[in-house]
Amino acid sequence: MSERNRLRSFLSIVYLNGILPMRSQPLYLVNTIASPLAFLFFVYVASHGALLAFGITGGLILTILTTGTGIQSDLVHYKQDLKFQDVVVASPVEAPVYVAGMAFSEFVYAVPGLALFIALSLVRIPGAPASGMHYTLEGSLTLFGTLVLVWAFASALGFTIATYFQDIRETFVFSPLLSLILTTVPPVYYPIQYIPADLRWAAYLSPTTYAADLVHRALCTVASSAGPSCYEAPSWSATALDWGVLVGLTAILFFLAATKARWREP
Amino acid sequence: MTPAISSQHLSKTYKFKGGSVQALDDVSFDIPEGETYGLIGRNGAGKTTFLRITGTLLMPTSGTALVLGFDIRTEEREIRKRIAMVPQESRPLYFATTEQLIDGYLEMRGMERTETRRRRNDVIDELGLGDVRRRLVSRLSGGQRRRVMVAMVLASDAEFLFLDEPTTGLDPIARREVWAAIGHATRDRRTVLLTTHYLDEAEALSAHLALLEAGRLRVEGSPESIRARVQLPYRVTLDSSWSAEELASYGTVAPLVNGHLLFTREKEAREIVQAALKRGSQVALSPVTLEDIFLQLVGRPLDEETEAQVEET
Numbered sequence: 001m002s003e004r005n006r007l008r009s010f011l012s013i014v015y016l017n018g019i020l021p022m023r024s025q026p027l028y029l030v031n032t033i034a035s036p037l038a039f040l041f042f043v044y045v046a047s048h049g050a051l052l053a054f055g056i057t058g059g060l061i062l063t064i065l066t067t068g069t070g071i072q073s074d075l076v077h078y079k080q081d082l083k084f085q086d087v088v089v090a091s092p093v094e095a096p097v098y099v100a101g102m103a104f105s106e107f108v109y110a111v112p113g114l115a116l117f118i119a120l121s122l123v124r125i126p127g128a129p130a131s132g133m134h135y136t137l138e139g140s141l142t143l144f145g146t147l148v149l150v151w152a153f154a155s156a157l158g159f160t161i162a163t164y165f166q167d168i169r170e171t172f173v174f175s176p177l178l179s180l181i182l183t184t185v186p187p188v189y190y191p192i193q194y195i196p197a198d199l200r201w202a203a204y205l206s207p208t209t210y211a212a213d214l215v216h217r218a219l220c221t222v223a224s225s226a227g228p229s230c231y232e233a234p235s236w237s238a239t240a241l242d243w244g245v246l247v248g249l250t251a252i253l254f255f256l257a258a259t260k261a262r263w264r265e266p
Numbered sequence: 267m268t269p270a271i272s273s274q275h276l277s278k279t280y281k282f283k284g285g286s287v288q289a290l291d292d293v294s295f296d297i298p299e300g301e302t303y304g305l306i307g308r309n310g311a312g313k314t315t316f317l318r319i320t321g322t323l324l325m326p327t328s329g330t331a332l333v334l335g336f337d338i339r340t341e342e343r344e345i346r347k348r349i350a351m352v353p354q355e356s357r358p359l360y361f362a363t364t365e366q367l368i369d370g371y372l373e374m375r376g377m378e379r380t381e382t383r384r385r386r387n388d389v390i391d392e393l394g395l396g397d398v399r400r401r402l403v404s405r406l407s408g409g410q411r412r413r414v415m416v417a418m419v420l421a422s423d424a425e426f427l428f429l430d431e432p433t434t435g436l437d438p439i440a441r442r443e444v445w446a447a448i449g450h451a452t453r454d455r456r457t458v459l460l461t462t463h464y465l466d467e468a469e470a471l472s473a474h475l476a477l478l479e480a481g482r483l484r485v486e487g488s489p490e491s492i493r494a495r496v497q498l499p500y501r502v503t504l505d506s507s508w509s510a511e512e513l514a515s516y517g518t519v520a521p522l523v524n525g526h527l528l529f530t531r532e533k534e535a536r537e538i539v540q541a542a543l544k545r546g547s548q549v550a551l552s553p554v555t556l557e558d559i560f561l562q563l564v565g566r567p568l569d570e571e572t573e574a575q576v577e578e579t
Contacts (some may be wrong), residue, residue, distance in 0.1 A: 001347075001376055003377070005376030006376075008373050008374075008376055008377075009373070009375070009376055011372075011373075012369075012370050012374040013374060014366075015360055015370060016362060016366075016370040016374070017359075020359075020361050020362050020366060021361045024361040024402065025361065043554065078359075081355040081357070082356060082357045082359065083355060083356035083357070084356070084357070084359060086318075086321075086323055086353040086356065087350075087352070087353065087356060087418075087419075088350060088370070088374070089322065089323050089346070089352075090321045090322060090323060090346060090349055090350065090351035090428060091346060091349070091350060091351075091375055091422075091424075092372070092375050092376060093374055093375065093505050096412075103569065111328055147437035182529060188292045197328070218453075264322060264323060264325060265318075265323060265324045266325050266326065
C-alpha cells in the first residue's frame with residue numbers, strides 16, 4: 001500500500017468509527033465526559049474549591065485515558081460481534097493503519113471533553129484559589145505532549161488486550177478495573193502529598209502518576225493565582241523521570257502491540 | 267494455469283482446556299482460478315476453518331496453502347492485497363448508511379474516490395439496494411444487511427472473494443439477487459470461494475465443489491463428476507402402497523412422510539417405475555440431488571452437527 005493509500009485508509013477508519021457514530025448519536029460524547037466531570041465535581045465540593053486544579057488535570061487525564069478503554073470495547077465489538085476485524089484483516093489494510101485509525105477515532109471522541117476541561121481551567125471562579133490559569137508555551141507543550149503519550153500508551157494497551165478477548169463482556173470487567181488502577185486510586189485527582197510518605201512508592205507504579213505530575217506542573221506552575229493545591233517549581237530530575245517513564249512505557253506497549261497482539265489467530 | 271488456491275496437507279487442531287478438536291485433517295486440493303468454487307459440508311465439517319486459514323485470518327497447525335501463488339504462512343501481505351472476505355455471521359457497522367459503508371470499505375482498501383463512487387453505484391444497482399442506499403444500516407432487514415456485506419466485497423477490486431455462507435438468513439428473492447451478483451463476479455474472471463449449507467446454491471453457482479466431513483476432504487470435482495461417482499444415481503419417490511421390504515431389492519430405501527424414497531441404478535429405476543405404473547401408484551423419478559449425494563457419501567443428513575462446530579464458528 002502506498003503512503004497515500006495508507007492515509008486514505010486511515011481517514012476512512014476515522015470516518016467510519018469516529019465521525020459517523022458521533023454524528024448519528026451525539027450522546028456518545030456525554031458518555032466520554034460523564035465520569036471525568038463527576039470526579040471533578042466531587043473533588044471540587046469535597047475540597048471547597050482548593051483542589052480545583054487537580055480536578056481539572058485529573059479530568060484531562062481520565063478523558064484521554066478513556067480512549068484506551070474505548071478502543072478496547074470497540075475492537076472487541078468489531079472483532080467478535082460484527083466480524084468487521086476479519087473483513088479488515090482479509091484486505092490490504094495493515095494492522096498499524098487499522099489501529100491508528102481506531103485510536104484516532106477514539107481521540108476524536110475525547111476532543112470535546114478535553115476542550116471542556118481546558119476551558120474550565122481558564123475560568124476564574126471566585127473563592128477557588130487555583131482557578132483561571134494562564135498557559136505558557138512551555139506549559140501548553142507539556143500538557144499536549146503528556147496527553148499524546150497517555151493516548152498512545154492507552155491505545156496500544158487497549159488494542160493488545162482486545163485481541164485476546166473472546167466476548168465484549170470481558171471488557172465490561174476489565175475497563176473499570178483499568179480505570180480504577182490508572183485514574184481513581186493514583187494521585188491524579190489529588191496531590192501525591194496526601195498519600196502517607198511510606199506508601200508513596202505504590203503510587204509510582206501507575207504511569208498516570210507521572211503524567212499527572214507533568215500536567216499538574218504545566219498548569220499550576222504558571223497559574224496566576226497559584227494556591228495551596230499547586231506544586232512548587234519542578235526539579236529537572238523529576239521532570240526527566242516523568243518523561244522517561246511515559247516515553248519508555250509507551251515504547252514497551254507499542255512493542256507488545258506489534259509482537260503480541262493477535263492480528264492473525266494462532 | 268496456476269490454481270487460485272493450492273492446499274497442501276492442511277491441518278488445524280483447536281486446543282482448549284481439557285481437550286482438542288481436529289477441524290482440518292490433511293486436506294489437499296486445488297481451486298482453479300476465475301471460477302466459483304463451492305465448499306460444502308455440515309456445521310463443524312471444517313469449511314470455515316479452511317476459509318479462515320486460506321483467507322490469512324488463522325494459522326494452520328501443519329501443512330500450508332498457496333493463494334494466488336503466495337504462501338499463507340509467509341506471504342500473507344501479498345495475499346491480503348488481492349482478497350476480500352465476507353465472514354460467517356458478519357454484520358455491517360450499524361451507524362452508517364449503505365452508501366457510506368460501501369464507500370468507507372473501498373476507501374479503506376485505498377481506492378480513489380471517483381472509482382469508489384462508480385463501483386458503489388454499480389453494485390447497489392446490481393444487488394437491488396437502490397431503495398435503501400441512503401438508509402442507516404441499523405434500519406435494514408437482516409437480509410438487506412447481508413446484501414450490503416456482499417455488496418462491499420463485490421464492489422472491491424479484489425481478485426479473490428471469500429464468501430462464508432453469504433446467503434444465510436436471506437429470503438429466496440434476496441438469495442437469487444446475491445447469486446446473480448456472485449455470477450457477475452466470476453464473469454469478471456474473479457475467483458470466488460463460497461461455503462454454504464444450501465446444496466442448491468452450491469450447485470447453481472459452483473463450477474467445482476469440495477465436500478468436507480469431519481475435517482477431511484471426502485469428494486471433490488464438478489457437480490456432474492461428483493454425481494457420476496455416486497453408485498445409486500437415481501431417486502424414485504413412491505407412495506405408501508409400497509412397503510420398504512418390497513423396495514429393498516431395488517436399492518437403498520429411506521422413509522418419507524407419505525411413502526418412500528428409493529436410491530437406485532438406472533435399470534432398477536426403470537423396472538420400479540414400470541411396476542408402479544402397472545399398480546397405479548404414484549411415482550416420480552429424477553437424478554439424485556446434491557443433498558442425496560451428501561446423504562449417500564456421509565451417511566448423515568446435512569443439518570446434523572459435528573463436534574468441531576463450536577470451535578469452528
